[in-house]
Amino acid sequence: MSGNDINRRDFLKFMGLGGVGAATLSGCDMPTTVTLEEGKEKVVSYLAPEEYVIPGIGVWYASTCQQCPSSCGIHGRVREGRVLKVEGNPESSVNGGGLCQMAHAGLQSHYNPDRLRKPLIRKGGTLTEVSWKEAWAVVEEKLAASDSAKTGWMTGTVSGHQAVLLDALQEANGSNKHYVYEAINNSVGESVNKAMLGEATPRYRFDKAQSILSFGADFLGTWVSPVHFSKEYAEFRTGDRGVLMVVEPKMTLTGANADFWVPAKPGTEGVLALGIANVLLTKHQADAKLLPASVRKLISEYNVAKVTEVTGVGGDSVVKITNHLKNHAPSIVMSGASAHEHENGYFNATAAMVLNILLGNVGKTIESSGAMPDVKLASKTGSSSAAMRLAADADKGALETLFITGANPVFTVPSYVGLVDKLAKVPFKVSLTSFMDETAALSDVILPLLSSYEDWGTTAAAYQPTEKVIGIQQPLMQPLYAETKGFGDVLLDLLKIQGAEQYGAYTDYYSYLQNALYSLPASVKQGLSDADFWHDSLKKGLIKVGDAKGSLSVKTIDLTAPSFEDNADFPMVLAPSARQGLWDGRLANIPWLQEAPDQITKIFWDSWAELHPSTAKKFGVKEGDVIQVESDQGSIEAQVYIYKGVHPDVVAVPMGQGHENYGRYATNLGVNPLKILSPGTDKVTGEIAAHATRVRISKTGKSSDLARLGGSETQVGRKLVSTVSADVFRRTEGGGNVA
């Protein structure tokens, strides 16, 4: 690809729909319109194309997906200047050719009819469209007036050179208020890993592991880097097939693929882990010396009987899990959202890690994943506590200006936090976003950003175990709307306002980025000339920056016995489960993802409440009935879906729906469970305890058919999906005799 910007832009010249790229009606309609009239369609010719650009032939360009924080490499098929399809970038160590549904739907984020086409500023209470110039003038004026030290940034996960610029900007502002917020995060896990192993995101060796025990870590769906783990999972399952055990209140995509799925009372996962440890020590002569005496003592308290009493998991299940772990060594024990998001979330995560230590997985199946050579480029992973901090700061007037991008806290932060009122205390709020959403609606200026397919950028995935790379995000087509700007460009402009002179030289983010890559160390450039290196990187879509491998060692282990109390008037627990598809709700405005049924329930375009048959029986509800789920913070209504994949004491309502202001496809659809979360944070990390809310359910009397795909939930005796035992599989395809 040529570095010549003029040519490149022109190559991206968009060809009108009437042109050779027409995909209009297949004449399959009223006879009259089948007849063609000459000269009715326009065909747009190029001004000065590059040699290999041929109309009618699609070309694939590499870029990086921005749909969720795990930043997979993608290839975009470009034809007549339009990007038509994305596929995985085989070169990428993150996803290696595969992609999740959310990544594919990036196309519909890009072409979304509800994208903001012009900036909006608040005039007399209402947001009105203005030109970029005007909007920017407002920003400049306000910034000049305000105390730059009181400038805050709330972002989603950021990394790469955007992160570098953002840091530089905050530095120039003399402010340290950068809130990296992700509603779906692994923040508790990270802090536990950091404390116990000294590394936030160690590498999980699925390929080595023979068994995996997951406490609510939905690594196939929403945990850390789903596509990567799916790839690894495939290896894990082939050859001498590993065993997957999942403990979680509600069946996630990972749970649906488990060999043994068992729900524990929400929040008691840690206890179950200790129980397993107990059995390991007593029955399987695990090496006790690996654990300090205090921990051993605590473990010894949790014999199977007690564990069963606390967690509600049958003793036989505990033993079964333990046996699997023992017989299929080495193993991995993971923990995720449904275990973390409790007041004792930290304890749960620690207990899980204790199991790893006891099973001797650390250093064997859990390795160091090294670190980015250039720490400034490394990914800033989000947490929900960030939102709490923001709320606090806003409340006590520590913020005069707030920039919000890549996050929609007003939608995802529980209402008890009262974020809306607290944000109202921030005098000047700027949203950098492509869509009008609940948060943007509150801000004073909305600057529409380029879509991720139009913008330049670099990303460093938070979890890239095998090799450290910088993912290149390059435009796959010309911007659709003139009055939009790239995130990097905005940052640069802001820096210029702050008079950070070293950035004055750059006309735009593109030139900055080019320069930044030129100035990478020679080792990274593999002796290529600047231009060649640049083209090579764009072609590959990623830059291998080498790897500083470290090694893991067990640091501290501190476990304190948790306590659980029941709540008589709120007998049940709400599980606001993340679903791969709508993510935390940011993808709810994509028709493909709305229409793609939820993997577990097969429900589309709606929210629902999952109940266990026994619970449903108790409350006398049947599938399709509308129930009210009530917490001390309010209540929501949803239709019931009944199946045996949820704990009897749990009602699971997926996140992502219930938008009030997020475009035509998302607005007024379903309910948002996060709204009724009751106060509570993890004792150690201060993460929101989203899975700990106690609720009661009641019938509303309303009822209608579920919007669900598929008639029968069973195979009615046909041999559609036939299941064989793993032993047979190992006999036929294990031990290397594969096709």
Next chain:
Amino acid sequence: MFASIYLTSRQHPRGRSFMGRGFAVLFAMVFSMVSLLGAANVHAEVPNAIPPIGTHNGEDVPQPIEFPHDIHADVNEINCMYCHTYARRSKVAGIPPTSKCMGCHSVVATDKPRIQKLTEYWENKQSPDWNKVHDVPDFVHFTHEKHLKRFVFENEGMDVDNVSEVCAFCHGDVKKMTVANKTKPLTMGFCVRCHEANDGPSDCWKCHK
């Protein structure tokens, strides 16, 4: 109608032998029909090819610049594929990029009004919006590349300089036009008959998408 359909491919010069006396009347009828359909101008220059039969009189399509095909292709004998360069590499022949026009016309005939108009476009860094003349429905998959392969590049004894004759199969005698207009029906029947005559593929999905 029936006769004309099922004999046109046979009553081609090379297939004349079997025309017995019994066919005389029929043949006369067919031939008259066919010549009505405009099969009179059979392009002898293209070997191993039976040109498609049928005419269409398309209305004149207004273009931003009244491009004279005759001057370029006929007078100056510029090969069609010099400008419509994508034809041999892609399904679409493509309209030449403005840069290509300027390649010559920055020096050639710069005084002509049409050229000045072109230069204007070039200087405003935009390309003219041409109107489509030859169009097939969107459920049809037609590729120039394959047809050129069959009739020109992989065609025994075919002289590439005569490519315009092959183009003329479907685009009519553009050489003689200024602004091109549609002189061939480009209907399914038109395609099918030619495919039958030249043993082109008969599989629906070859051309339908």
Next chain:
Amino acid sequence: MSLKNVLENWSDYRKTHEDGGHHDYEHMWGMVVDLNKCTGCNACAVSCYSENNLATVGKEKMGKGQGMHWLRMERYWDEPNVGGDEKEFHERGASFLPMMCQQCNAATCEVVCPVAATYHTPDGLNAQVYNRCIGSRYCSNNCPYRLRYFNFYSYYEDAWPEPLNQQLNPDLSVRDKGVMEKCTFCVQRIRTAKDTARREGREVRDGDAVSACAQSCPTKAITFGDLLDENAEVTKLWKFHQVELGKTKQDKANKELRGYRVLEGLNVDPCIMYLDRVREV
């Protein structure tokens, strides 16, 4: 299908049900879906939507069963040949089954179409010519897998508001009301692959043509290829699992091998082989 065609290939039409379809094909595109690897994540389905101009029809119509999901990710809760349905929980998770047109060699849909809008191509594909279809919907009635979807409305009117329509794939048409449609094994990709191969003056190699679902599968559970190509991955898998075309019941030397074809006993001779789901039991 011209009359000539019918008369000349009549024996073929008759043969289909005996030997595994026509083996004088240029290609025989086939597929393998490994249910051991498939996680049911639905990526294939959405990929299919974006590749094939599938319209989104909205909640109400989707609920009415008027959706356009060429590739549907099915989920069942029971495990017929393992049992354990009486347990308190779905201990072994769910059974996922990605279902796309099986491209049967003895396709039941082809015989009943009054206007031959659906027929078998020399590539062993079960073709659907949209603009020939008159919408008698007999084919869908006669498809045992129910894999054919009908345009009950002019979906294109609402499905792609400007500028969503700019994403539409020009390589295949957008269907209007009254037309039957179904998975085509991404025929436009196959076509491109063949054109490229021809341009480079070579045969189509394994991996040249990959269906959208196969390409985007994160676990690579789907393998797509030419069953007539001896070295194709897909052919090797069929061989390994001792599954053959043109049989209503596979007689395997090794009974434990996982390969099977859904509703094979109906003698429709599908071109997609599924590999058993595996669980610890």
Next chain:
Amino acid sequence: MQTKDINENIAWAKINTDVLRSMENPRMGYWIAVVACLLMVSCAVMAEIYQYQVGMGPGNLNWPHMWDLYIATFVFWIGMSHSGTLLSAILHIIGADWRKPIYRFAEAMTTFSLMTAGLFPIIHLGRVWNMYWVLPYVSDRGIWPNFRSPLIWDAFAITTYLTSSALFLFIGMIPDLAICRDNARGWRQKLYTVLSMGWQGDDRQWRNFRKIYLLMACFLIPLAVSVHSIVSADFAMSIMPGWHITSFPPYFVAGALYSGCAAIITLFIILRYFFRFDEYMTIPILEKTCKLTFAIAMVWSYLTLIEFASVWYGHDPVAKEALVSRFVGPYSPFFWLMLFCGIIVPFALAVERFRRHLPTMFVVSILLNLGMWLERWMIVTPTLATSYYPFAFDVMWPSMVQWAIVFGSFGWFGLLFLIFVKVFPCVSMYEVKEMVFHRRQHNSPEIAKQFHRRASDRQAGDEQPSTGGA
């Protein structure tokens, strides 16, 4: 109590006047009926226009319910058409002369129900404007319909049947048209002059007439049987459980005759009541028709049970499932109603008291037809609801659009029939005369003798028992 099929002393002139009277100055009731029918039709037309504009969606058709009421009603009307052929052709050949007063309207029924049935395959097409593609016409594209598809066979079968039955109806009417011509004035006279094709009722004409009539009859019988067998092929040729059943052709034919006879009874009663045809459409004839219907009903019931049995003992689990789902599934109420109407109700026909009681018979015949319509629906829909593929199980209830069109089809049929009875004699005058004549000679030997002599020698000027003219 009337025992004779017809009173043989009835004067031939009276026959003419009675029948011709029925064709004249329509009364209020007639116009009301016409308006009612028009309203029904307009419902259907509106529904169809809507469907044409919007697509098949509004009918609630969905995946997997690609077919529904349209096809069911199509089969129903086709079935209805078989009665005419039965009465006019089959009974003609086996020489049951009691058919004579009633076969005319039965035959009209045949033609009109075919004209109604023919609409449905068109209505149910997703792209109606391309329906002509099913016909093997010559186009420069050189493409043809798929001759392996039962739908194509339908197209051929129905068009053939329609033409021939219409022809049969017309030919059978020629002598009567002559009578009309002789008695009519104004446009009617012109019309009948053309239609009666110069019928003089002379010997040659009569001979040719008999020949061709017999010929047509012989031609129609196998045709009628084949038509409904082919219609049954739409289902039997598919692989769907509950459709793919070997016994379908005879089953459908029986069903067809069944519903046809039921319809005849209905119309019989209506015509007899409104046109005061008591002397021609007599109770004994009604009784005979009822007996015939009863016999057919029994055959049909037997075939129904056979179908169940063969599926049940066939041990094809899926087919069994489909069968069971008919009995207990979501559609079971209609299925049971169908069984009741189709198998239980006909036993009313076995009771003489009922047979002779017109109101009862009227209700019964309606019930029978309801049953037969339900039967068709219960063949089409439950199979689609639960077939091979569990994931595609679905229950669908047709929407107003479908109902409106089905409803309207009855109006359309009624309209055609109403026009018919006012333009053409709905009782065959000359055949009734024949019938009366035969009865007379049967009773009085001398007439018979005289007739035989007359028949044996042919001298010009001999007075022939003229049936034409008069």
